[in-house]
Amino acid sequence: MKPVLAITRRLPADIETRAHESYDVRLNENDNPLTREEILALAQDADAILVSVGDPIDRDFFQALPTKIKIIATFSVGTDHIDLAAAAQKGVIIGNTPGVLTDATADIAWLLILGAARRAGEGEAEIRTASWRGWRPTHMIGTQVTGKKLGIIGMGRIGQAVAKRARGFDMEVHYFNRTRLPADQENGATYHDSINALLPHCQFLSLHCPSTAETRGMVNTTLLQKLPKGAILINTARGDVVNDTDLITALKSGHLAAAGLDVFAGEPNIAPAYRNLPNTFLLPHLGSATAETRTAMGTRALDNIDACMAGADVPFRVTA
Incomplete structure (x- = not known):
């Protein structure tokens, strides 16, 4: 049985294909921004979550997060949308995507x-x-x-x-x-x-x-x-x-x-x-918006999740 992965925004096609190969994926099909409650609902039976810039991964989110979830990988270098201290208190690993954008x-x-x-x-x-x-x-x-x-x-x-x-x-x-x-x-x-x-x-x-x-x-x-x-x-x-x-x-x-x-x-x-x-x-936040960069970001995000699911060291782990 594949682990369940919740993904809050649509990703490049090759990254979604890779995700489906390894995980039972829960997608935000319409790609609209999700509220805290909508992300929690999407991730209700998930083992991991792949989030993005602007997602409200705050203290209230972690307080309501199911204990089953071990990692949240963000499709970004920045983690200002994530309460890292609350993540640490909850025991949730955070991974990001440095060095490729x-x-x-x-x-x-x-x-x-x-x-x-x-x-x-x-x-x-x-x-x-x-x-x-x-x-x-x-x-x-x-x-x-x-x-x-x-x-x-x-x-x-x-x-x-x-x-x-x-x-x-x-x-x-x-x-x-x-x-x-x-x-x-x-x-x-x-x-x-x-x-x-x-x-x-x-x-x-x-x-x-x-x-x-x-x-x-x-x-x-x-x-x-x-x-x-x-x-x-x-x-x-x-x-x-x-x-x-x-x-x-x-x-x-x-x-x-x-x-x-x-x-x-x-x-x-x-x-x-x-x-x-x-x-x-x-410009509408186009800094990393090339096909090569977004694919590389998705690759790093999934690498983080794969490592966590395998019990290995998460390669791009963020600490508070």
Whole structure:
């Protein structure tokens, strides 16, 4: 008899095929976001659950979770949607999918940098609405990227990949990280021992930090005012590290020239004002959305579950 696996969102076809080969799968067929109660119902007779970003795997979830479930694998690197302390108290193993979405997310960060700087969203809108009046010397002038200063908050795998791409644009890279990188990994980037020390050097600021109690809402008016006037903010990390009201104010005032955002607090129900700002370049959380990356993520998620079911060490285990 196969173990029962509950999967809260539809996955790439090859990953679902593999899951069906090893497990009696309970699928969320319509792929709509599930509430806590709906996930618990889906997993009522399960041995394992495969969840995704946005699923409410909180303390109340673990309190109601059947003791039969030994592992929850998340189809993500981030675990801010999971109460890790509650999982540990319940004795549930948590697995994630690190190391396979670095390049895809760094590519999206660069799409946002270029799109926000060169007003690509506004330009495409003119084409699609047939409102373009032709080339003219003062039309839709943006910000040059080449040779500028790029600040990075969070110099992990993705931050380093963004910095690597910046060298192709002759950018001067500055960064803040909880710990300084070894010299051979800095590749000429300048380390700052605090975010406040970093900010004055950031004509572009790219966020690559996790969502934690310390980082949620950290991009607020106080932080934004320390950026040079005309700076551009990029976020491919987590939406809730940004205070939406403060960022929108900075964009409206012109203190920031633009923002490129792939993630949002409360997504998909984002702050409505973003949609009406011409100086935003917005994407619907596409950071890891390549066929290769999503398949690799699914592979790691199932590897975690397979190992747990076999009584082996879970390869990508997360601890509180």
